[in-house]
Amino acid sequence: MSINYTLNEVPAVAEQILNHLGHSPRAICLDGELGAGKTTLVSALCKKLGVDGGTNSPTFSIVNEYVSDNCLVYHLDCYRLESLDEALAMGIEEYLDSGQWVLIEWAGVIEPILPEDVCILRLKSTDNGASRSLELSTPTV
Secondary structure (H helix, E strand, C coil), X not given: XXXXXXXXXXXXXXXXXXXXXXXXXXXXXXECCCCCCHHHHHHHHHHHCCCCCCCCCXXXXXXXXXXXXXXXXXXXXXXCCCCHHXXXXXXXXXXXXXXXXEEEECHHHHHHHCCCCCEEEEEEEEHHHCEEEEEEECCCC
């Protein structure tokens, strides 16, 4: 699925993604350059999942946990992780195996342990930042 959108349309895009995935908790990897809109989309996804309050990037904490009325949402930012061993040592598998929503930015370092049913969102900034493009892919397992 491909989507082109502006920043004003991010909430609608988040709803479209969740509808496409069936609102079932799963891991979603957000891939894209700095400024592509990964954290902005995570915030919109969290809001659509019923998370009250603000969200922010877990660049330094690695993991933020958000609570909604019916689920937990884990927001991981693996940018600062230097190896898979470091990720395993911090217990990243517990988040991936939690049965909750796990939204992951910069997932490359943990790619070998991602669940088979992971959803990949590839984001790009277009038109000098005025709009975005998103490519959503899910495995055929």
